[in-house]
Amino acid sequence: MRREIDREVERVVLTLDVNGEKSELLVPVHKTLLEVLREDMQLTGTKHGCELGECGTCTVLVDGKPELSCLLLPIQIHGRAITTVEGMASGSELHPLQQAFAELGAAQCGYCTPGILLASKSLLEDNPRPTRDEIREALAGNLCRCTGYTKILQAVELASGRMHD
Amino acid sequence: MTENPLPPARPSTSPARRGGESADLKVVGKPLPKVDAATKVTGRAVYADDMLPARTLHCKILRSPHPHARILSIDTSAARRIPGVIAVITGADLPIKFGILPVTQDERALEHEKVRYVGDPIAAVAATEEEIAAAACDAINVEYEVLEPVMSIDAALQPPKDERVQDYGGPNNVHKFVALEFGDVDDGFSRAEHVREDVFFFQGNTHLPMEQHSAIATFVDGKVTLWSSTQVVHYVHRALSKVLELPMNRIRVIGAAHGGGFGGKTDPFAHEIIVAKLAMLTGRPVKCTLSREEVFYAHRGRHPVLMWVRTGVTREGRITAMHFRSALDGGAYGSYGVASTFYTGALQTVTYDIPAYRFEGCRVFTNKPPCGPKRGHGTPQPRFALELHLEKIARDLGLDPVDLKRRNFVKPYSRTVNWLRVTSCGLEECTERVMNASGYQDRTRRAGHGMGFAISSYMSGAGTAIYWNDMPHSEVQIKVDRGGITVFCGAMDIGQGSDSVLASIVAEELGLQPPDIRLVTADTDTTPIDLGSYSSRVTFMAGNAALEAARKMRAKLVEAAAAKMSRDPADVEVTDGRIGDLSFEEASILAEARFGTLTSAGSYTPPKIAGPFKGSGVGPSPAYSYSACVVDLDADARTGLVRVNKVWIAHDVGRAINPLLVEGQVEGSVYMGLGEALMEEQAFRKGLHKWPSMLEYKSPTFLDTPEIETFIVETVDPEGPYGAKEAGQGPLLPVPPALCAAVFDALGVWIDEIPVTPEKVVEALRRKEKGEPARYGPPRFPSIPYPPVIKVEPPPKDLDAATAAI
Numbered sequence A: 001m002r003r004e005i006d007r008e009v010e011r012v013v014l015t016l017d018v019n020g021e022k023s024e025l026l027v028p029v030h031k032t033l034l035e036v037l038r039e040d041m042q043l044t045g046t047k048h049g050c051e052l053g054e055c056g057t058c059t060v061l062v063d064g065k066p067e068l069s070c071l072l073l074p075i076q077i078h079g080r081a082i083t084t085v086e087g088m089a090s091g092s093e094l095h096p097l098q099q100a101f102a103e104l105g106a107a108q109c110g111y112c113t114p115g116i117l118l119a120s121k122s123l124l125e126d127n128p129r130p131t132r133d134e135i136r137e138a139l140a141g142n143l144c145r146c147t148g149y150t151k152i153l154q155a156v157e158l159a160s161g162r163m164h165d
Numbered sequence B: 001m002t003e004n005p006l007p008p009a010r011p012s013t014s015p016a017r018r019g020g021e022s023a024d025l026k027v028v029g030k031p032l033p034k035v036d037a038a039t040k041v042t043g044r045a046v047y048a049d050d051m052l053p054a055r056t057l058h059c060k061i062l063r064s065p066h067p068h069a070r071i072l073s074i075d076t077s078a079a080r081r082i083p084g085v086i087a088v089i090t091g092a093d094l095p096i097k098f099g100i101l102p103v104t105q106d107e108r109a110l111e112h113e114k115v116r117y118v119g120d121p122i123a124a125v126a127a128t129e130e131e132i133a134a135a136a137c138d139a140i141n142v143e144y145e146v147l148e149p150v151m152s153i154d155a156a157l158q159p160p161k162d163e164r165v166q167d168y169g170g171p172n173n174v175h176k177f178v179a180l181e182f183g184d185v186d187d188g189f190s191r192a193e194h195v196r197e198d199v200f201f202f203q204g205n206t207h208l209p210m211e212q213h214s215a216i217a218t219f220v221d222g223k224v225t226l227w228s229s230t231q232v233v234h235y236v237h238r239a240l241s242k243v244l245e246l247p248m249n250r251i252r253v254i255g256a257a258h259g260g261g262f263g264g265k266t267d268p269f270a271h272e273i274i275v276a277k278l279a280m281l282t283g284r285p286v287k288c289t290l291s292r293e294e295v296f297y298a299h300r301g302r303h304p305v306l307m308w309v310r311t312g313v314t315r316e317g318r319i320t321a322m323h324f325r326s327a328l329d330g331g332a333y334g335s336y337g338v339a340s341t342f343y344t345g346a347l348q349t350v351t352y353d354i355p356a357y358r359f360e361g362c363r364v365f366t367n368k369p370p371c372g373p374k375r376g377h378g379t380p381q382p383r384f385a386l387e388l389h390l391e392k393i394a395r396d397l398g399l400d401p402v403d404l405k406r407r408n409f410v411k412p413y414s415r416t417v418n419w420l421r422v423t424s425c426g427l428e429e430c431t432e433r434v435m436n437a438s439g440y441q442d443r444t445r446r447a448g449h450g451m452g453f454a455i456s457s458y459m460s461g462a463g464t465a466i467y468w469n470d471m472p473h474s475e476v477q478i479k480v481d482r483g484g485i486t487v488f489c490g491a492m493d494i495g496q497g498s499d500s501v502l503a504s505i506v507a508e509e510l511g512l513q514p515p516d517i518r519l520v521t522a523d524t525d526t527t528p529i530d531l532g533s534y535s536s537r538v539t540f541m542a543g544n545a546a547l548e549a550a551r552k553m554r555a556k557l558v559e560a561a562a563a564k565m566s567r568d569p570a571d572v573e574v575t576d577g578r579i580g581d582l583s584f585e586e587a588s589i590l591a592e593a594r595f596g597t598l599t600s601a602g603s604y605t606p607p608k609i610a611g612p613f614k615g616s617g618v619g620p621s622p623a624y625s626y627s628a629c630v631v632d633l634d635a636d637a638r639t640g641l642v643r644v645n646k647v648w649i650a651h652d653v654g655r656a657i658n659p660l661l662v663e664g665q666v667e668g669s670v671y672m673g674l675g676e677a678l679m680e681e682q683a684f685r686k687g688l689h690k691w692p693s694m695l696e697y698k699s700p701t702f703l704d705t706p707e708i709e710t711f712i713v714e715t716v717d718p719e720g721p722y723g724a725k726e727a728g729q730g731p732l733l734p735v736p737p738a739l740c741a742a743v744f745d746a747l748g749v750w751i752d753e754i755p756v757t758p759e760k761v762v763e764a765l766r767r768k769e770k771g772e773p774a775r776y777g778p779p780r781f782p783s784i785p786y787p788p789v790i791k792v793e794p795p796p797k798d799l800d801a802a803t804a805a806i
């Protein structure tokens, strides 16, 4: 199959609200949110493992809910609040989840970490004291090849305990 | 036979910090966060694909759609005319062959004569946009003469229909034969009271790192700089120098933050060479990130291995002789395959005392992506076969399998019949720990429930380098400058935490904490050599180099501080940021004034302990880790579904420099072992990968991974830094056989083939019901024309005496 390159790529002007900052961008209409975040906004904390919606690595929050940024077009979410890993810490103070992941060694290569942190953040907002099985359920769409998941589960539990004590 | 005296094991710690006395260790042994933890959890770590310097060109690679074909012509003219295309290259631009092993330099970055697997690279484009590069690849016209592909071990043993995959190796499509015998095997079998033979198959699988391989190169001032997600900057450096015909001093390779390797980023890859070449041609940065589908085809993962094993035992279950055969489906290129072949026969003796041992191995070429090293490199397959085989022997004899295995455990500080030197060995303690915790011996019987036990061992780094040289395997330099400490080392942190290990060791010796240490690692311009993150070698080898460098630096600081305080250096304590009465900073200023620039260096060269025979370089290691594991599961006889409830694992790591990181390595290994045991398969249909996506290639999710309980066993190895050994690979090995033993325990059927899919379980049960042998597995081992065995005398008994005294 041959791909044809249409030199007249349609571009759109977008306002994206990322981590509480609004930016106006001119981007090709077919670019995914993942690409726009990484390439046009230099927010490379959002990673990718498949770009096909299969691994969860590219997870960001849209209005607080986890979404796969590799499957979203920015025009679909124009104006909605996007949170990436860069938006988790307050200033130089880590989010309790980030703190717990760091302390317990829940990030080995760290490549799956941004997506899992954001999915966990959304979980703890909905369900401040999840059981281990509820955490498993909430994170089932995020693959990690390094940790065997154990330390991630422990870290989410530690953060949940600290956030809601 | 040549003289091969066993070098005495060196004490690993100074009198003040003796191995056994952990009480005065301030950093080593503490569960501290990794030094880069904050960087990783904030998304600030810069992986290769995160880099996008101004004017970066994007590279795409045209790959073969055929598993086996001759290339008749390549026409790139249409591609070159596409606006935005800056450069197009083909094999004519990169004709020099490379490969990780000196004996198998059989790859080209771009092939212009013949393609050998679907995915073999043919041409590459650099363009202003990734989509333009992709479209340009599509516009390249390649004419092929399609050849009959060779797709299985059986086919590779037959004369090829059209032509061989590679034009070197043994008969037909055989790549490599190994045939060795240690001790008198026939005599051992004649003394046996029971002899059993079994056949096993371990399907291939792949690493599936979350990060797709990525590399970016620049060419400035006549120098190439390459950032890559590689595990081995040094070997990439060598391959670039060879293929680009540039001296090594004109090339700099930097390991970018690493998104997971597991062995899959241990070969030099075509895309790394291609972006460097394109950067040289265009004068612009050029980046190539493989798509997930390309990652599946890049592979270098677990070899599919067919195995046959025959063992003689006494009535009490003591092994008298073993004969092991393996046949590896290597895929299209050599990669690490020669080493992988040896590994399928090397480490059986490191766990069990086998008085006479014959090994025949064979690797074949097929038209599939090349196999190479994956976590455990060549040893999980024979470990699976061996452990299950012994389970079956125990049942033949009416013995408890755990007892039978225990009776044959190798002794600490001994030499195996194939000349491998064993030092510290915690097999007994590991077994004890998992037996007690799991309640294996008194498990309650309930339908469909089972428990299984297995052990394993792995190397703490290979005792020999990949290419012949006498240089150290790892070197560390330390610079102290106005109180700041920088450690330079070529080691690549691939997530296992090697940077943290280096920082911990230096901090321990200098009385500081890991965050006080600055690290410069994995950069061929600024760091001294380390051979890379493979073979579980970094903690042991780079750790020892760091220890030596740190001690030399400590001696300088202590000498300067002692002079100032008019005290004997032996009375100066180094601890809690102080050198005697002085702060570290004060002492460093005094030392700099006294000695000039404050630097120190340390290096590590493994002891020369290989046996006196060809092929003895594969298997020796300065120390072996040991693991024991129990798997608890429920298996559904109706659906064949296996659900793992829990895994207990004990791992003899010698000493845990950081127990948090050791646990992480053990848990990750168990998880990966379960994935291999239950679902992961790199299989092909007409040359195409059956499941080249993360959705179809099943790997365990949060929901599939059971509770894992880890026990760290510390035997304090005499040669490891503070007694440490490896942790990153060994704990994977016992998981597949323990799982299969548990399935037998649950359902009374043997699944002699990995992965244990529901279909296989159901089929085995059906056979059992029909009164056929209650097993699923390969029916036979092919007849392979192994060459005559080379007979090797076992090591003399007095070799062991030297170590036994320690």
Ligand code: FES
Pocket: A047, A048, A049, A050, A051, A052, A053, A054, A055, A056, A057, A058, A059, A068, A069, A070, A071
């Ligand atoms: S990158 Fe894998 S789901 Fe988006």
Ligand code: FES
Pocket: A106, A107, A108, A109, A110, A111, A112, A113, A143, A144, A145, A146, A147, B210, B259, B260, B495
């Ligand atoms: S930490 Fe490496 S993939 Fe999760």
